[in-house]
Amino acid sequence: xxFALAQIRKNAYNDPFHFDEKVDVSELEAMNNDIRHIDPVRxxxxxxxxxxxxxxxxxxxxxxTLPCARTLVDVPYPFDIKADEVFTTSSYxxxxxxxxxxxxxxxxxxxxxxxxxxxxxxxxxFRVFSDGKNNQQGAPAKGQDWEFISEEKKEKR
Numbered sequence: 001x002x003f004a005l006a007q008i009r010k011n012a013y014n015d016p017f018h019f020d021e022k023v024d025v026s027e028l029e030a031m032n033n034d035i036r037h038i039d040p041v042r043x044x045x046x047x048x049x050x051x052x053x054x055x056x057x058x059x060x061x062x063x064x065t066l067p068c069a070r071t072l073v074d075v076p077y078p079f080d081i082k083a084d085e086v087f088t089t090s091s092y093x094x095x096x097x098x099x100x101x102x103x104x105x106x107x108x109x110x111x112x113x114x115x116x117x118x119x120x121x122x123x124x125x126f127r128v129f130s131d132g133k134n135n136q137q138g139a140p141a142k143g144q145d146w147e148f149i150s151e152e153k154k155e156k157r
Contacts, residue, residue: 001019001021001023001043001111001112001113001116002109002110002111002112002113003019003047003109003110003112004108004109004110005089005105005108005109005110006108008047008049008054008110009049011047012047012048012049012054013049016046016047016048017046017047017048017049018044018045018046018047019043019044019045019046019047019058020042020043020044021042021043021044022040022041022042022043023040023041023042023043023113023116024040025038025040025041025062025113025116025117025120026038026040027117028064028117028120028121031121033121033124034066034067034124035064035065035066035124036064036065036066036067036074037064037065037074038062038063038064038065038120039062039063039064040062041060041061041062041116041120042059042060042061042062043058043059043060043061043112043116044058044059044061045057045058045059046058052088052089052090053086053087053088053089053090053102054086054087054088054089054105054110055084055085055086055087056083056084056085056086056087056112057082057083057084058082058083058085058112059080059081059082059083060079060080060081060083060116060119060120061079061080061081062078062079062120063076063077063078063079064076064077064079064120064124065077066124066125066128067128068128068129068130069127069128069129070129070130071130073130075128075129075130077125077128079120079123081119081120081123083115083119085101085103085112085115086101086102086103087102087103087104087105087110088102088103088104088105089104089105090104103115
């Protein structure tokens with residue numbers, strides 16, 4: 001999700017600039033995390049311009065599929081993230097000197113995609129549980145050198 005600085009300056013000069021787009025963040029599935037599947041997310045919000053600073057206030061809405069902590073079955077996990085990000089076009093600003101969360105804009109294009117991915121990764125819960133009745137179907141019953149034995153199987157032996 002990229003914005004040209006000229007577009008922001010033109011559209012957000014007097015009034016906030018509104019945006020609403022679908023963003024493909026499927027690269028998160030390949031990273032070493034618990035996200036098994038994620039659909040394109042909806043990102044909508046406003047952009048304000050104040051001097052050399054650009055303020056983005058936006059919502060990220062979507063659904064990701066995570067493994068159940070007990071049975072490893074797929075669990076859909078909807079999310080709605082509210083985020084605020086500040087960018088600066090000032091040539092005097094250096095990221096190392098400031099402790100604020102202000103992102104310098106390099107070049108003439110402002111890219112929100114890395115920040116969208118970062119906010120989604122921060123939203124991934126530590127663990128989720130499947131509340132479905134058939135949640136045992138996806139659970140592994142046996143593996144290398146082990147097997148699940150229920151009380152019924154034990155009595156039959």
